[in-house]
Amino acid sequence: MPFIRAEDLSGLIAAASDIALSVSRDGTILSVITDADDTGFGDLSRWQGRPVEDVLTVESIPKFQAVLERFLSGDPPDRPVELNHTDGRSPEFPVRYRVHAPGSDEMFFMLGRDLRSVAEAQQQLVQAQMSLEQGYEARREFDVRYRLLMRMTLDPILFVSVGRGRIKDLNDPAAALLGTDRESLIGAPFAEQFRDRRQEEFIEGLVNAALSETSSGVEVSARRSRKKIDIVPRILRAAGERIPICRIRATDDPERQLDELGPSLRGLYDKGADAVVFTAPTGVITSCNNAFLDLTDSVTLADVKGRSLSDYLSRGQVDLSVLIDNACKAGPMRIYATRISSDLGVSTAVEISTTRLDDRADGGLAFVLRDASRLETMRSPSPQGTDDANRSVMELVGSASLKEIVSETTDVIEKMCIETAVTLTRNNRVAAAEMLGLSRQSLYVKLRKYGLLNKDFDAE
Structure with a gap:
């Protein structure tokens, strides 16, 4: 073989490899040869004279030791x-x-x-694989949430493909409303589930109804269940395709009637002549309509919200306790006469109806207040009373003196008023005395007089 000079050998090694190391038998780097045109490694001349293990990572040291052992044993790898x-x-x-x-x-x-370059490609591949796995897990989690939501939703819901006009998915309530099971409807033409509906015209009508701001839906007749059904569609776009989400319901569904009743109740609440107040169980005002603001001479809801309704009642907490106790224990209280005092000191006679909205302990209360001031002015007290009262009084004439007749009728009326006050206040003697305008001692005297002192009004 012809002789190769040292400088030529160095160039040959540099051309044949990106980096070349000459290593002694004790693992020391004797020389480092790199391509002169490649500066990516930096200056590696500082490696000369150092052990190879000093320029290796921890996991690579055992690999080099295995190579060195095989060289020393005369069997290079x-x-x-x-x-x-x-x-x-x-x-x-x-x-x-x-x-x-x-x-x-x-x-x-x-x-x-x-x-x-290979390591970078591998790293990119690993990152891409991790991204794919994360995307797969996210999609799987989304799919689980979607299916759980469809299963738990009580409203009949289905998805329709605009291009194909077929049912993409639906829940069990929707399948029951259409008169069959869910599995047989997935992929079936949507228009065929209803009478006298052509595919293209029907799907186009759903899309137009979904895009219209005034449309209330499409009314159809189910072919299997023979029920009249309202379809309320909404449009979403997924994967470049428009998909109507259809909420279906029977025309005689009570929920639909509630939906139609909602705007009417809202209009009555906003524009009604009677004041309406909603409170917490303790009587703290949470909402009211404009009629109540007019009754209390308040400007905005913020002026009354958070205050107790007792602040506006003439007898304060006594009236409020009577109203709440009767509504919670005896059911709706139809008429309770009292007076409302505004922030300006104006007093107005009112009749209050009270209803508990929920049987739970934290259920709210609704109060309807009607202005009774005009009724008071229109009422003219009859000097003769009712016909029954006239006859009862007339029967006493001749058998007793006028003084005795007046005394007896006065006692009857007084006893009835005391019984009513104590009953309304659930045997709260202090509240009953304040309601009647008596002192507590006077009330006890009259209760003892009419034999009502030990009567169990709570049981009544």
Whole structure:
């Protein structure tokens, strides 16, 4: 073989590899040869004279030790080995080495190929795989939530493909309303589920109804269940396709009647002549209509919200306690006469109806207040009373003196008023005395007089 000069050999090694190391039998780097045109490794001349293990990462040291042991045993490895280099100055980079022994036991060559491009490609592949797995998990989680939502939703809901006109998905209430099971309807033509409906015209009508701001839906007749059904569609776009989400319901559905009743109740609440107040269980105002603001000479809802309704009642907490106790224990209280005092000091006679909205402990209350001031002026007290009262009084004439007749009728009326007050206040003697305008001692005297002192009004 012709003789090869040292400088030519160095160039040959540099051309045949990206990086070449000559290593002594004790693992010390004798020289480093790199391609002069490749500056990606930085200055590796500082590696000379250092152990190879000093420029390797921790996981690569056992690999190099295995290579060195095989060289020392006279059996250099014939398969490449991948080592990761780092010396604290340059970034970590991988190299695939092939080991060559020149026939001397004192040193060997490690000819390496740069694997940075391969490592970057592998890293990108790993990141792409992780992104795919994350996307798959997110899609799977979304699919589980979607199916659980469809299963738990009581409203009949179905999805329709505009292009194909077929049912993409629906829940069990929708299938029951159409008169069959869910599995047989998925993929079936939507128009065929109803009488006298053509596919293209029907789907186009659904789309137009969904895009219209005034349309209340499409009324159809189910072919299997023979029920009259309202379809209320909404449009969404997914994967470049328009998909109507259809909420279907029978025309005689009570929920539909409630939906239609809602605007009427709202109009009555906003524009009605009677004042309406909603309160917490303790009587704190949470909402009211304009009629109540007019009754209390308040400007806005903020002026009354958060205040107790007792602030506006003539007898304050006594009236409020009577109203709440009767509504909670005896059911709706139809008429309770009292007076409302505004923030300006104006007093108005009212009749109050009270209803408990919920049987729970935290259920709210609704109060309807009607202005009774005009009724009071229109009422003219009859000097003779009712016909029954006239006859009862007339029967006493001749059998007793006028003084005795007046005294007896006065006692009857007084007893009735006391019984009513104590009953309304649930045997709260203090509240009853305040309601009647008596002192507590006077009330006890009259209760004892009419034999009502030990009467159980709570049981009544």
